[in-house]
Structures are given as C-alpha cells and as structure tokens.
Amino acid sequence: MPKSKKSANPIDLNDPQYYINRELSWLEFNSRVLHEACDSRTLLLERLKFLAIFSANLDEFFMVRVAALKQQVEAKVAQLSPDGRTPQQQLDDIRSTLNPLVTKQHQQFDQVLQPLLVQHGIHILDYIDLNQKQRTYLDNYFEEQIFPVLTPLAVDPSHPFPFISNLSLNLAVVVKNPDTEEEYFARVKVPSVLPRFLPLPPELGTQETEHPVHWTGVPLEQAIAHNLEFLFPGMNIQEYHPFRITRDADLALEEDEADDLLLAIEQELRKRRMGGTTVRLEIKSQTPDPIRSRLLQDLDLIESDVYEVDGLLGLKDLMYFMSLPLPELKEPPRQSVVPPRLQRLREPITSDAPEMEEGQDFFAVIREKDLLVHHPYQSFSSTVVRFITHAAHDPNVLAIKMTLYRTSGDSPIVKALIEAAENGKQVSVLVELKARFDEENNIYWARSLERVGVHVVYGLVGLKTHCKTIMVVRREKDRMRRYIHIGTGNYNPKTARLYTDLGLFSCREELGADITDLFNFLTGYSRQKSYREVLVAPVNMRDRFLALIQREVENVQNGLTGRIVAKMNSLVDPQIIATLYEASRAGVQIDLIIRGICCLRPGLPEISENIRVISIIGRFLEHSRIYYFHNNGQEEIYIGSADWMRRNLDRRVEVIAPIKDPDIAKDLQEILGIMLADNRQAWELQSDGSYIQRRPSDSVPDEDVEAPETNSQHTLINMALRSTNLAANLIDAKKSYLYTDN
Secondary structure (H helix, E strand, O other), X not given: OOOOOOOOOOOOOOOHHHEOOHHHHHHHHHHHHHHHHHOOOOOXXXXXXXXXXXXXXXXXXXXXXXXXXXXXXXXXOOOOOOOOOOHHHHHHHXXXXXXXXXXXXXXXXXXXXXXXXXXXXXXXXXXXXXXXXXXXXXXXXXXXXXXXXXXXEEEEOOEXXXXXXXXXXXXXXXXXXXXXXXXXXXXXXXXXOOOOEEEOOHHHOOOOOOOOOOEEEEEXXXXXXXXXXXXXXXXXXXXXXXXXXXXXXXOOOOHHHOOOHHHHHHHHHHHHHHOOOEEEEEEEOOXXXXXXHHHHHHHOOOHHHEEEEOOOOOHHHHHHHHHOOOHHXXXXXXXXXXXXXXXXXXXXXXXXXXXXXXXXXXHHHHXXXXXXXXXXXXOXXXXXXXXXXXXXXXXXXXXXXXXXXXXXXXXXHHHHHHHHHHOOOEEEEEEOOOOOOOHHHHHHHHHHHHHOOOEEEOOOOOOEEOOEEEEEEEEEOOEXXXXXXXXXXXXXXXXXXXXXXXXXXXXXXXXXXXXHHHHHHHHOOOOOOOOOOOEEEOOOHHHHHHHHHHHHHHHHHOOOOOXXXXXXXXXXXXXXXXXXXXXXXXXXXXXXXXXXXEOEOOOOOOOOOOEEEEEEOOOOEEOOOEEEEXXXXXXXXXXXXXXXXXXXXXXXXXXXXXXXXXXXXXXXXXXXXXXXXXXOXXXXXXXXXXXXXXOHHHHOOOOOOOOOOOOHHHXXXXXXXXXXXXXXXXXXXXXXXXXXXX
16 A cells, blocks of 8 residues: 655645646536547437537536636636636636537538438438429428518618527628618528428438438528528628527526515526627638628627637537437437335325325335435436325325425426425425526426415525435324435436436434434524534535545554545535545545546646546436545445535535445445446546546456456446346236336
C-alpha cells in the first residue's frame, strides 16, 4: 500500500493547477455523448439519438452556463474559478473547445450517418434533388398545411427587427422590388408546431435503390424556402439563409421580494418565453457577410457568439427518427421487471378493482425487511407508483408526505395523491417550483393538488428542495408506523425509464423519525440541526462526508486499510476534492464513477496517485448516487439525492440515507463492482482532463487473447431478468414476470 507523502512534502491542495475547469469538464462529458454517435458499435438510429442528445445538451449549456458567464463578464466579475480562470477566459476556452466538436458532429451526420441511413432505406433529401412528382406533392402540402401557419416579418425603418424566440429556427430572406430594384430584409420563422422532417407518401419514395425504402422526406425549412414566393408575392426572392438563436433562460428570482412565490415564478416564466439575452447564433458557413453582420447587430451579439455549421441546423430534431418502426436499428424495447418480493403483491381496493386480490400488501413486504429497487431495470410503476397508490387507498393510512422536484405531465403519482386527499387522508406535498425547466409543470400540479385540499408547500427561501422522499403514516393495531421511500432520482415515471436510479423502502424507526424531522424542517419553522441516521444538506451533509473521508485517512495512518468508492453525477466541490487529495496522499484507495463533470485530476504524482475516475455513458443516463466507505471492514454505504457539488451541499435540501440491511449493502457493492469492471461504456479520466474509452483488449496483456466485452448496463438488465425469472418460477410457473412501464 502506498505510504503517506503528506508530511514529507507539504503541498497547497487548493492550487488551481490541481483542478479541472467545470465548464470544460462538462464539454468533455458531452464529447463522450457525441462519441456514441460516432461509434460503429452503436446501432444506427441510436447514433442519431446521441447526435440529438448532444445538441439538446448544448442548448441547455448555453441557456444556463454560458449565459451566466456572459453576465459575469458584463458585471466585470473578477473572481477566479477554482482552476484559476476568469469568466472571459472560460468563455474563450469554451469556444475553442466546442468548435471542433460541432464540426465533428455535422461531419458525422453528413458524411457517415446519412449514407448509412440510405443503405437502410431512410432518405433525408434536399429539396433540389426531388423529382417533379415529389415537388408537386410538397408544393401542394405547403399550400394546404404550412403556408397558413407562416408569418413573414419585414425589417425596415417602419418595421423594427422582430423578436426571435429562444431555440427557434428561422430564415433570413432578402427580397427585391422589381419596380424599384430596392432590396429588403425579412425574417420567416420555421414553425415548431409542424414536424421538422416532412415525409413523402410511400408511393413517392425514392425508387432507384437496391435497398427497401422505409422513409423519404425533406427538412421543413427547405420546403418553406422553396416556396417563399407565396409569402412575398410580386417580389423577387434574392436569397435565404437559415439561422437559429439561443437565449438566456435562467430564472432571475428574488425570493425575499416575492410575497407570492407561485405568482412570481409564473411572471418569470412569461419573461423566459419572451426570452432573455441572446447568447448564441447558429448559421451556415456559407452565410454571406452582410446577412451575418445584420444578424449580429440586430441580436446584439459579437463574432465569438457565432457558431458556423455545414448542413442542417438544430440536429436535436433527429430524435424524430427514433419513432420509425425499424427495431433492428434500435436497442430492444426496454422491459422492467417486478422485484421478486413484490410479485405476489395484492392490489388495493379501488373503484376499478372492488375486491382485494390475494397476497401480501406493500406494507407487509417492507415490514419484513428493507427493500431496494433499481430503475429502470426494475419497474418504477410497480414499485414507487404502486407504493403511493396503495397508500392512497389503504383505509389504515392516515397521512402521506412527499417531496416533488420533477414529475411527468400526466403523472400517476399526482393522481394518486389527489385520490388520497379525496379519500380523507392528510396529504402534504412540497412542490419545488424552482426546478429548472420544470417550473411550469410544477405550478400546474401545485394548483391541481391545492384544489382537492392537499397541503402544498413551495420550499424554503434561498434553497431548492432536491431530496426525493416519501413518508406514509399508517395505523397498525395500537401503534403508528412510518413507511419511508428515499430515492436518488425524481418521482417521474417517464425519466425513470431512461435514468438509472435507486430507491430504498424502509419502516425502520430511526429513519422514520429522521424523515419526520425533515418534513417539519421543510413545512414549518423547525431548524433541526441533528439527525439520527440521514445526512441532510445544508445541515450536516458536508461535515459528515468530510468526516467519513477523514476516517479512512486515519485508518490508513494507523496501519489499516482505507477504501472509498463513490458514484455520482458530478464532482465539483473544492473542499471535497481537496479532502480526497489528502486521502489519496495518505494511501486511501479511491475509485470514483462520475458520469458528468469532474473537477478532480486523478493520477497526479504526490497528489492523486491513488484516485481513479471513470465515466459511464450508455443507453441509460447514469443518475444514481452511491457512497461506499470501507471503515476497516465495518463497511458503510449510502444512497441519496446529492452529488458532491457546492449547490447540493450548501444551497439545496438533500437527503443521503445509510444502508443498514447487509443484503442490500452487498447488492450495492455488486453494482459498484460491475460498473468498475465495465470495458464497453466506461471512460477513464486522465490527469490532463481528457478521457480514454476502455476497450476489452485493455484488460488482457496477451494481444492474442480476446477479452469478453463487459457492458455494465447490459449486465444489470440480464441480472434483473434472471433473478425475477427464478423467483417467478418458484412462485408460479405460469406467472408473467415482465412488467413494461408504458
């Protein structure tokens, strides 16, 4: 085991050279997303999906992170980031890093994926390549379906430059009056209410091909561009050029000034729809200088805000092609399983099911022992949604308390909460109105819940409530029992199909008492400073994590073993990073599984030689948080909602729960081990901030031996299916064990 070098070589662990820039680390993450689109091992339509995700990620990055940096530059903020950069230096570095990535994305689509799509019968045509029958069809379609939606907007002294909405695709059009020879500038918005890609009828599809044709069509903006004479009759169309803009979309909210938080956020949302400052202009590289200059001037942008592309703008719309019925070009449909212990669960009595089915109720299962669920491998609907539904209809349940950070637009969870209130139960819900980009959805649900008598709380001033907790209070014989769910992900059935997350069900007294104190903290005037088991931010979580890391250091210094494994979305907090460096220098072995941003530099001599960092990018978005500490063989393992970021530890209400059940602790260690062994989707962070993707051959010293490919997500899918299949056979050979979250 490496010995501590700390005492021999005192080092300033806050030195900027030991930190990776947060924004550049995020761009590295998005580069790994782009790699999936470029990897020939990825199925074709999945490659289009990853291109779309890359673009959508960039949109949000500009709306939030770049917008914030530009505001800092405007305000002349001089504070340096932990890695020693000014806001302007960060903007410059973002641009120099991003330009080649955007070029790579478009080259991949135009030069690689489009030819492959043609081989599989998918033809995204340019309008100029259409035959006469195809043009006639699209011209008629334009006149009937597109033309009525369009509004050309002139720009001249009597018509100021129009407002252009965030993320909109537009055409900059130059027309000439044939009588006066004067030229005019106009803008035409490509309507987002219409499909971005217009399919042709099958009988008009491309015929001269050796492959079966499944889809033929053109981009919407090209159909508009080639019919501009309908919008400008009597004028000569001189030229047209597509462009797309991105605006600052973060909410500016002074909570102390807001007497009614709901109303204040609704007003801010209206401002967001109208749009904030423009932060990015996307244009084609062939756009002439006069048009470019005109757009820069009218949008109040500078050259460094312009991103040129060759090809289509707004590639996030490529997600459209995932709807094509071509299963051989996509991952197999994801099927979630019912956890074995819940397979004989009876359903609650409802108006739809007036008779109770045979079997245990949900609460009896939890009373037996704690239950861990792992989504999307195990069904969210058959676990979390069913738990709340059981509680809503169980006559012995008196109260339900819950935090809602994000949920779906047609949420069955909110429906169950409404039913619970209608059934006479006391229901309290903390709805986080400040959940970025979900504010409008949450306002809708807050009003729906309030209408049926649910106690709705909107969170604490200055803090976002990000924890994922449910508490059900149930009368059982002569006592009250509290049933708890603590999760790592949002109570959103839709994202639960795409994100990997964990949830713990328990009725342990200590945990129930802690969550009771937490809800009193959230809904009342409680200023709880201590908790029995859980780690709560911003109360005790930072100090507890630092103490857990320091305990591993002390064990190594006493000649014992020190080991930490942590899985999270992002590692940004400088104090946590410096403490991990101290642990590494003492000889603690540290493995970090961090999907996104990581500001820690692993492998630095005398600093982080004992730290290894991997990132897993796969079919599902890795979202679960797991923290393991060896503790000299008395292992402790935690799950919860918080990453190691300043915002999670200091500016949000978060909950991390200890795992007390030894079987669940082993399951979580197995999950961590499977991920650390991944050689298909795992990337290793280098000390310079770059990542190298693992290959099966990396784990085999003999070049002649072919190592098996280990994909952690595929492994976990198969494990869930096998365990449930075995349990189903033991319970009832005829019972179906697959449960699809539709």
